[in-house]
Amino acid sequence: MLARPTNFDHHWLPFTNNRMFRETPQMFAKAEGVRYLTPEGDTVLDGSSGLFCTPAGHGRREIADAVHAQLMTLDYTPHFQRAAPVSFELAERLAGLLPEGLDRVFFASSGSEAVDSAMKICLTYHRAKGEGQRTRFVSRNWGYHGVNLGGTSLAGMVNNRREFSGVTCDVVHMRQTWSEEQRYTQGQPETGAELADDLEEICRTYGADTIAGVFVEPIAGSIGTVVPPKGYLERLRAIADRYGLLLIFDEVITGFGRTGAAFASQAFGVTPDIVTMAKALTNGAIPMSAVATTAAIQDTVFAAAGDQDRPELFHGYTYSAHPVACAAALATLDIYRDEKLFERAAALSPAFLDMIFGLRNLPQVSDLRGYGMLAGIQLAPADKPGAKGSLAQRALFDAGLHVKATGDALIVAPAFVSGEDDLEQMGDILRRVLGRADLS
Numbered sequence: 001m002l003a004r005p006t007n008f009d010h011h012w013l014p015f016t017n018n019r020m021f022r023e024t025p026q027m028f029a030k031a032e033g034v035r036y037l038t039p040e041g042d043t044v045l046d047g048s049s050g051l052f053c054t055p056a057g058h059g060r061r062e063i064a065d066a067v068h069a070q071l072m073t074l075d076y077t078p079h080f081q082r083a084a085p086v087s088f089e090l091a092e093r094l095a096g097l098l099p100e101g102l103d104r105v106f107f108a109s110s111g112s113e114a115v116d117s118a119m120k121i122c123l124t125y126h127r128a129k130g131e132g133q134r135t136r137f138v139s140r141n142w143g144y145h146g147v148n149l150g151g152t153s154l155a156g157m158v159n160n161r162r163e164f165s166g167v168t169c170d171v172v173h174m175r176q177t178w179s180e181e182q183r184y185t186q187g188q189p190e191t192g193a194e195l196a197d198d199l200e201e202i203c204r205t206y207g208a209d210t211i212a213g214v215f216v217e218p219i220a221g222s223i224g225t226v227v228p229p230k231g232y233l234e235r236l237r238a239i240a241d242r243y244g245l246l247l248i249f250d251e252v253i254t255g256f257g258r259t260g261a262a263f264a265s266q267a268f269g270v271t272p273d274i275v276t277m278a279k280a281l282t283n284g285a286i287p288m289s290a291v292a293t294t295a296a297i298q299d300t301v302f303a304a305a306g307d308q309d310r311p312e313l314f315h316g317y318t319y320s321a322h323p324v325a326c327a328a329a330l331a332t333l334d335i336y337r338d339e340k341l342f343e344r345a346a347a348l349s350p351a352f353l354d355m356i357f358g359l360r361n362l363p364q365v366s367d368l369r370g371y372g373m374l375a376g377i378q379l380a381p382a383d384k385p386g387a388k389g390s391l392a393q394r395a396l397f398d399a400g401l402h403v404k405a406t407g408d409a410l411i412v413a414p415a416f417v418s419g420e421d422d423l424e425q426m427g428d429i430l431r432r433v434l435g436r437a438d439l440s
């Protein structure tokens with residue numbers, strides 16, 4: 001048995017019903033491979049790679065060793081007017097993985113910070129071009145872009161913005177892309193590409209010359225995996241080009257193999273101007289995120305500074321490019337390369353999606369969506385929205401499976417090192433729990 005805390009009063013948990021948690025805490029005390037261990041010693045299969053963070057599985061010694069070695073060599077570097085070699089090595093490695101042309105990398109520590117950094121890069125770029133009036137952003141209903149004030153403004157998940165709307169910035173939302181006719185579609189839906197025209201409508205209504213950029217998750221992850229309709233992202237790209245907007249793909253979940261390609265932009269064949277990434281960048285081991293953009297954008301920003309002795313971008317964090325996080329990321333990228341984990345994700349995807357779509361006729365299931373190694377299970381709602389998701393998540397934990405729940409959707413995202421037997425066990429638990437007529 002591993003120690004369980006005796007006092008739950010002091011840690012205020014994020015995105016948690018703390019009152020319920022304190023009554024019946026569901027905790028992890030240890031992790032290895034694709035399994036967690038509770039303080040009581042029970043095994044819980046990890047069906048969501050933690051929070052979409054650990055495609056290489058838990059407890060990777062290579063990452064731990066790299067972190068230890070970096071701590072003993074150079075534990076911290078300021079990155080304001082200073083730097084360490086390790087961050088340049090990481091930026092170059094990322095440039096080799098990203099879509100062609102996205103080869104300038106800015107580092108931060110979380111997905112939320114990456115999103116806010118990307119917003120500021122957009123604003124600085126337009127100002128550098130003499131278009132400082134472009135201060136408005138476009139995003140999408142049901143979108144999730146982290147919880148800092150920039151990301152909260154972009155958010156299209158209502159609960160995440162309702163209480164903070166007094167301090168959000170100017171964002172106009174496009175419609176989300178799911179529709180009734182897409183129910184139970186595996187992969188990209190055939191219908192809905194024309195919803196991208198919302199962007200054109202917004203450009204006409206608000207004036208394209210007031211808009212800096214458009215943020216979308218290529219697959220809307222946190223809402224429960226909404227896969228883009230065929231042609232939708234292409235159409236967004238064309239409209240953004242027509243009106244001089246920057247297109248930003250928030251790949252905090254989809255980056256690093258989740259779609260079977262390094263980035264979803266490559267899987268869908270649409271290249272944005274900016275990509276944000278986090279989570280699997282270090283296999284979740286050390287907080288780190290990044291924003292990648294093009295030389296053209298960086299050159300424009302640098303040129304505006306001319307020969308003045310000042311930063312080109314008035315933005316950065318104490319922990320930007322933390323050397324220990326860089327070391328963790330480099331060790332993670334080595335694992336992805338050496339174990340061909342993105343290829344493995346692509347190879348495992350059909351078995352994974354077959355397992356998910358085999359849940360179709362269960363009493364608790366009302367829709368299934370999926371692409372690559374990411375799937376959404378929509379539950380038939382109870383009286384109150386969100387209640388079923390919470391019940392299901394807790395029941396699944398008790399049955400030995402961890403999955404992320406948002407509202408009445410479960411989001412399944414196994415590690416790429418999962419075996420087919422792990423996927424079978426996942427399927428068994430999902431069938432057992434979601435097959436119940438009553439989850440309470």
Ligand SMILES: Cc1ncc(COP(=O)(O)O)c(C=O)c1O
Binds near residue numbers: 112250
């Ligand atoms: C698309 C997207 N953007 C941003 C974030 C925020 O990342 P973080 O929680 O690391 O701040 C998330 C987190 O799930 C995300 O899915």
